[in-house]
Amino acid sequence: MSTTGSAISVRGLVSRRGHAVVLDGIDLAFEAGQVTAIVGPNGAGKTTLLRHLAGLDAPSAGEVELRGQPLASLGAAIRAWSIAYLPQAASAYWPLRARDLVALGRLPHGADLSRPLKAQDAQAVQRALERVDGMRLSERPVDTLSQGERARVMMARALSTEAAVFLADEPVASLDPAYALETMTILRAEAARNACVIVVLHDLGLAARFADRIVVLANSKVAADGPPSVALAAGVIEAAYGVTFRHLTVDGIPQPVAWER
Amino acid sequence: MCLVLLLAALPAAAQTPQRVVTLNLCLDQMALRLAAPGQLVGVSYLSQDPNLSVLADRAAALAPVRDSVETILVLRPDLVILGADSHAPLKRLLRGAGVRLLELPWATSIGEAETVIEQMATALGREDVGRRLIAGMQMERRRLTWTAAPLGTAVYLEANRGTSGKGSLMDELLRLSGYRNLAAELGIGSFGRLSLETVLAGQPDLVVLDGTANDNPARATEFVGHHALLALAGKTKLASVPTRFSICAGPDNFEVMRLLAEARP
Amino acid sequence: MNRWLLLLVAALFLLSLAVGPAWWPWRLGTEVGWAIVWELRLPRATLGLLIGGVLGLSGAVLQGWLRNPLAEPGVIGVSACAGFAAVCAFYSGLAAAFALALPLAGIAGAAIAVALLMGAVRSGTGTVSLLLMGVAINAIAAALISLVLALSPNPFAYQEISLWLAGSIVDRDLRHLAIAAPFMVVGAVIVLGVGRWLDALSLGEDTARSLGADTKSLGLRLTLGVGLMVGAATSVAGVIGFVGLIAPHLIRARVGFRPGATLVPSMLVGAALVLGADIAVRLLPTASELQLGVFTSLVGAPFLVRAVRKAHAAWLAT
Numbered sequence: 001m002s003t004t005g006s007a008i009s010v011r012g013l014v015s016r017r018g019h020a021v022v023l024d025g026i027d028l029a030f031e032a033g034q035v036t037a038i039v040g041p042n043g044a045g046k047t048t049l050l051r052h053l054a055g056l057d058a059p060s061a062g063e064v065e066l067r068g069q070p071l072a073s074l075g076a077a078i079r080a081w082s083i084a085y086l087p088q089a090a091s092a093y094w095p096l097r098a099r100d101l102v103a104l105g106r107l108p109h110g111a112d113l114s115r116p117l118k119a120q121d122a123q124a125v126q127r128a129l130e131r132v133d134g135m136r137l138s139e140r141p142v143d144t145l146s147q148g149e150r151a152r153v154m155m156a157r158a159l160s161t162e163a164a165v166f167l168a169d170e171p172v173a174s175l176d177p178a179y180a181l182e183t184m185t186i187l188r189a190e191a192a193r194n195a196c197v198i199v200v201l202h203d204l205g206l207a208a209r210f211a212d213r214i215v216v217l218a219n220s221k222v223a224a225d226g227p228p229s230v231a232l233a234a235g236v237i238e239a240a241y242g243v244t245f246r247h248l249t250v251d252g253i254p255q256p257v258a259w260e261r
Numbered sequence: 262m263c264l265v266l267l268l269a270a271l272p273a274a275a276q277t278p279q280r281v282v283t284l285n286l287c288l289d290q291m292a293l294r295l296a297a298p299g300q301l302v303g304v305s306y307l308s309q310d311p312n313l314s315v316l317a318d319r320a321a322a323l324a325p326v327r328d329s330v331e332t333i334l335v336l337r338p339d340l341v342i343l344g345a346d347s348h349a350p351l352k353r354l355l356r357g358a359g360v361r362l363l364e365l366p367w368a369t370s371i372g373e374a375e376t377v378i379e380q381m382a383t384a385l386g387r388e389d390v391g392r393r394l395i396a397g398m399q400m401e402r403r404r405l406t407w408t409a410a411p412l413g414t415a416v417y418l419e420a421n422r423g424t425s426g427k428g429s430l431m432d433e434l435l436r437l438s439g440y441r442n443l444a445a446e447l448g449i450g451s452f453g454r455l456s457l458e459t460v461l462a463g464q465p466d467l468v469v470l471d472g473t474a475n476d477n478p479a480r481a482t483e484f485v486g487h488h489a490l491l492a493l494a495g496k497t498k499l500a501s502v503p504t505r506f507s508i509c510a511g512p513d514n515f516e517v518m519r520l521l522a523e524a525r526p
Numbered sequence: 527m528n529r530w531l532l533l534l535v536a537a538l539f540l541l542s543l544a545v546g547p548a549w550w551p552w553r554l555g556t557e558v559g560w561a562i563v564w565e566l567r568l569p570r571a572t573l574g575l576l577i578g579g580v581l582g583l584s585g586a587v588l589q590g591w592l593r594n595p596l597a598e599p600g601v602i603g604v605s606a607c608a609g610f611a612a613v614c615a616f617y618s619g620l621a622a623a624f625a626l627a628l629p630l631a632g633i634a635g636a637a638i639a640v641a642l643l644m645g646a647v648r649s650g651t652g653t654v655s656l657l658l659m660g661v662a663i664n665a666i667a668a669a670l671i672s673l674v675l676a677l678s679p680n681p682f683a684y685q686e687i688s689l690w691l692a693g694s695i696v697d698r699d700l701r702h703l704a705i706a707a708p709f710m711v712v713g714a715v716i717v718l719g720v721g722r723w724l725d726a727l728s729l730g731e732d733t734a735r736s737l738g739a740d741t742k743s744l745g746l747r748l749t750l751g752v753g754l755m756v757g758a759a760t761s762v763a764g765v766i767g768f769v770g771l772i773a774p775h776l777i778r779a780r781v782g783f784r785p786g787a788t789l790v791p792s793m794l795v796g797a798a799l800v801l802g803a804d805i806a807v808r809l810l811p812t813a814s815e816l817q818l819g820v821f822t823s824l825v826g827a828p829f830l831v832r833a834v835r836k837a838h839a840a841w842l843a844t
Contacts (some may be wrong), residue, residue, distance in 0.1 A: 054736050080738030087732050093593035094728045094783040104726055107737045113725045114787045141783070157729070161737075313681060420682045422697070454814050457697055461562050462548035464555075474680075478622050480689050481682035488699040492561025 007032040007196035008053060008071075008083070008165050012062035015048050022048045024220040025062070032164065035187055035197040037207035039231075040217035041241050046200045047088065049217065050169050053198060054085040066165070080108035084163040088170045088200075090154040095143035098153045102128055102138075105160030128160035131186055148179040155186060166190050168199045172206065184210040205255045208232055216240050232256050277386030278340035278361070282326055282333055285344045286313060287509035288365060291378055292342060293319050294394060294512070295387050303336045312473075315505050315513045330354045342381060369451065370433050371402060374510035398512050405518040407439030412525060413466030415440035416455065419504065420474065420481040424455045430510050431469075431517075438521040440467060457489050465497055467524060472501030500524035527780060531794035535575065538801035542571035545805050569703045573695045574801045577763055580710045580755035582796015583789060585770020586777075587717050590724030590785030591748050592643075594656055595775065595833050599756045600767030602656060603663025604639040609690045610667040610674070611635025612761035617678040629706050632761030637753025639663055644745055657834075692819030693764025695804060706758040713754030714793070716747060721786025728785060766819045768826020769796045775829055 006029035015023040023045045030036050038046045051057045052064055055071050064071040066082055074082075084105065092101060100113055105128065106121040117125065129135050132152040142150055155171060168187065172180040184206055191197045191212070201207045207214050207228065214231035216224040218240035224231040232254055234245055245256045282303035283292040289304035293316045306325035311317040326332050330351065333341060341355055345364040355362055363384050368374040375395050382391020415438075417424055417431045425431035426442065426449030435442045443465045444455060460468070468490070474482035484490075493499070500523075506516040544550075546567055552559035581599060588597040588604075599605045615621045615631035646659050671690050675683045723744050726734035731741055759766070773795040774788045781787035800818070803825070807816045 051732075054732075056732055056735055076735075076738045076740050080736060083736065085733065085736035087730070090729065090733065092728050093730070094778075094785065096728055096784060097782045100782055100784055101728070104729060104737060107722060107726055107739075112722050112786070113784050114721050307681075310679075310681065312679075456547050456815075458551075458562050458566050459547045461558055461566070462551060462554055464558060475622075477678060477680040477683070478616055478619055479678065479680040479683040480616075480686050482680065484697050487565075487697055488701065489561055489565035492557065492565055496557075 006030055007067060008198075009065050010049075010052065010059075010062065011065065013049075013052060013059050013064065014061035015045070015052060015057065016060040017048075021220055023052070026222060028215060028222065028225070030165075030196050030198055032196045033191055033194045034212040035191045035199065035210060036213045036215060037199055037201045037211035038215045038217060039201055039204060039207050040223070044217040044240075045220050046217055047169055050085075050167050050198065050200055053165070054083055054167050055079050056085070077108065081161070082163055083165040083167060084158040084161040086154060086158040086166075086168040086171055088173065090157075091150070092142050095141040097138070098134065098140055098142055098145070098156075099125060099129070099138040101142055101153055102134075102156045102160050105157045108161055108163075124160050124162055125156075127162075128156040131159055131189065132156040133182070148175055151175055151179060151183070155183065159186070159190065162193075164195060166195045166197045168197070170200050170202060173202065180206065204232060204237070205257075208255060209253050229254055278338075278384070280336065280338045281340045281342065281385065282336055282338040283342045284326060284333075284347065287368065287511065288342050288344065288377075288381070289320065290314065290316055290509055290511055290513065291374075291381055292385070295378070295382050295385055295390050297385070297387060300385065302338065303333070311505070312477075312503075313505050313508060315516075330358070334358055334360075340384065342384070368510035369428065369430050370510055371398065371430075371514060374512075374514075375399075378511070394512060398515070401512075401515040401518075402437070405515055405522060406437045407522075409439070411441055412439040413441070414443045414446070414463070415467035415469060415521075416443040416460055416463065416465045417507075418455065418460065418468065418470040418484070420479075422454050422457065422484055424449060424453055426450050426453050430514070431507055434507065434514055434517050434521070435469070438518050439525070440521075457484060457487060461489060461492060464493075466526075467498045467500060467521075468493060469500045469502050469521070471504045472499075473503060498524050498526065528790055528794065531791055531798065535794050535797045535801065538798055538805065539571055539575055542574060542801050542805055543567050545808055565699060566697075569698050569700050570695050570804065571801065572703055572707070573698050573763065574804045575797045576707055576710045577695065577759040577766060578769055578797040578800025579793045580714055580759050580796070581766060581769040581800070582773030583714055583717065583770075583793040584752045584755050585796070586774040586785070586788045586792035587720065587724070587748055587752060588640075588770070589774055590720075590727060590788070591745075592656060593727060593730075595778070595836070596657060596771070596830070598768065598771035599636070599752070600765055600769075601771060601830065602639075602643055602660035603667060604636050604643070604752065604756050605760050605765040605767065606664045606667035606671075606691070607639035608632040608636035608757045608760035609693075609765050610670045611638075611757070613671050613674050613690055615761075617674055617680070617683055625701065625705050629709050629758040629761045631757075632759075633709060633753050633757030636755075636757035636760065637749050640749045640752050644749065689817065690764045692817050692823060693760070693766045694817045694819060695763050696815060696818075698762060702762040706762045709754045709758035713751045713758070716754065717751035718789060720744060720747065720751075721789050724785035724789075725787075728783075764819055766800065767823045768829065769799050769822055771833065772799060772826050772829050775833065 009029035010026050013023055013026040040046055102125050111117055111121045129138055132155050134152050134156050137149055172183050187197050187199055188210055214228050216231050223240045224236040237245055243258050244260045246259045248255045280302045281300055283289045285305055286307040289308040292301050303324040303326040304320050306327055308314040308320035309317055309325050314320055324336055338360055340361050342363045345366050365377050368377050378391050378395055382388050415435045424444040427445040429451040432442045432445050443463050470485050475485050500521055502517050502520050506513045548562055551562035585598045589595055611634055612628055612632040615627045621628035672687050675687055723739040726737045726739045735741055773792040776795055777788045777791040803821045804818050807818055807821050810816055
């Protein structure tokens, strides 16, 4: 498989934590302009894979490459500029104003909150807030926001970097359906901006509706990789999750539903 | 032969104490001068510190005593001489153990020291030695006292910028040596504190301190090397008086007066 | 805000030069006046300015790094550790033979404490573990200081434990200033540039790293900077507590809780606090002058209580 044309890729990625092997020889390449969903049962290594892609963990073996360049050889500045990372249950330790928090996404572009933002940074912050429909939140301290509002501000922070690669770890976990749908729409828009969007999801239905491609991780390995109709085929996910599924089809989109142990 | 000697010693033993322990630095210093050889068996541990005790070498041969009944009783004393201001429980416990106590006041002048020496000499059965010591002190005092017009003001500085004001031993020593005590004039009682700034502002003619006090460094004594004191140089004389000569009222005070006399203009 | 704080600090500095038992010393003649202002008041005022500044800054830096409003050099044991090391150098006579041994020992002590804390309290773990660690380090350092003082042959040394645990800048002279000031200034310069990355750490260590923060070298930089500042300050003055707690506390809400934006104002507020406290202890009609560290603790401890209650409420809310 050619990896040079992809936005970000992993080759032979092995990740160990102590004696446990979390990821065992993963080969994946992710394209710009696509939303790739990573799904799989708990403990399959989804979050670990995302952390490796973000350069937060060093592989035990194998390599992560950004546009064909080994990620480890790139400086922290270039990495931060190219890859936006939204961790699971993102939160802030200080009650920053929403606008300031979003502006943190501009740090890779040289912004400094202690000085007035440059025009291009201020515009990017504005765009990000608009994209999450968060303009009316911009002056509020984040500790006064509801959980859904806070999730939007965190999303805007990652968006404001306007990076080539956008990594999001379960951005819809514990969100109301309205917020969840809105979040997935924002991720699609990010792909439409030609970003390479990689998102860890629990909800297979949302993955089937919004992802161009789904990677199923199970037992530290890639169990399936392809468009939703292929990756979410009954045989694949029943083996991965260890339960039986029923498939509904809504508007031509398969919606797997976990049915029985 | 031995028996005869023992018998001869017995009647005296009934009145004069044979095993004496003293419990504070100043009483130690007097007892070390007054006691017969072998009569003194224990002195306070402070007396073994050469920074505080003029007779540290002699004290080193004796058992060091702390204010704990046990360390005193193991010496099997028949007389314990202690300050009148010692802790009441200590006195009670010693009396309870059947030890005779002699309580003596804290002397804050040469005259008071002479009275204390006299009392201690009597208790030790060493009246002659006591009389000789006091006579020597009075002679020294006459010899060293400045009788002409006062030479100016002086200030004494000790640890933590403590100073000795009105009614203190150092006040007396400064006056006998021909100085007015700046601290007393500033209204400070027998003990008080002075800031270095007040010392500089007072512009004394003489500053008395222990120049060796900070040889083992402590923040309390660090001021002796403070640069600001150098500003007094030229106008103010500096006399270094080791603490051990001025800590207790007694015969050692004349060493202070000798050092002050040397510093005279 | 910074301009007003700067004016306040300047005013307090001049006031510190003007206040003392002799008040207007020039009336006593230029020589004595000069000695009082130059040798006594200037070192005191300058040390107050610098020590207050670096303590305020250290508090702001540690709070940003540990993401905890209770992190303060005095509370979490950094100052006490520096004090212990300085006490070793001072009472052993090493500092008398080699003057720089005093600040260097203090710096080493402070840096070791910061490194220990960073190791033990990783990635913003709870307030409880941070405070317990601080209690432990403070207790050990106080016991060791007491031990070293007891071993000193100077009869006054043992009474000085309170002087080290609640410091003072009385009678410090220009030599104290000369050995400590350069280290404090260098330490401040080292940490003043970290504001952006402290801002990034508001989002947690992972996100900060994804935004380009090199947390490893940042940790080393802060250890070195805080070590230099707190170590040098404590080695000449003793522990002056709570300044690093109060200063950022007063500032934080005014700068929208951005950790980076608290650095410079906290430094200025810290300087103003210590200069003000040192002037206050000179003017208070106490029999012997109250120790500066006692005064700052007296004023600062209520802030700690308030911050703990707030932190507790936040913890209950989550």
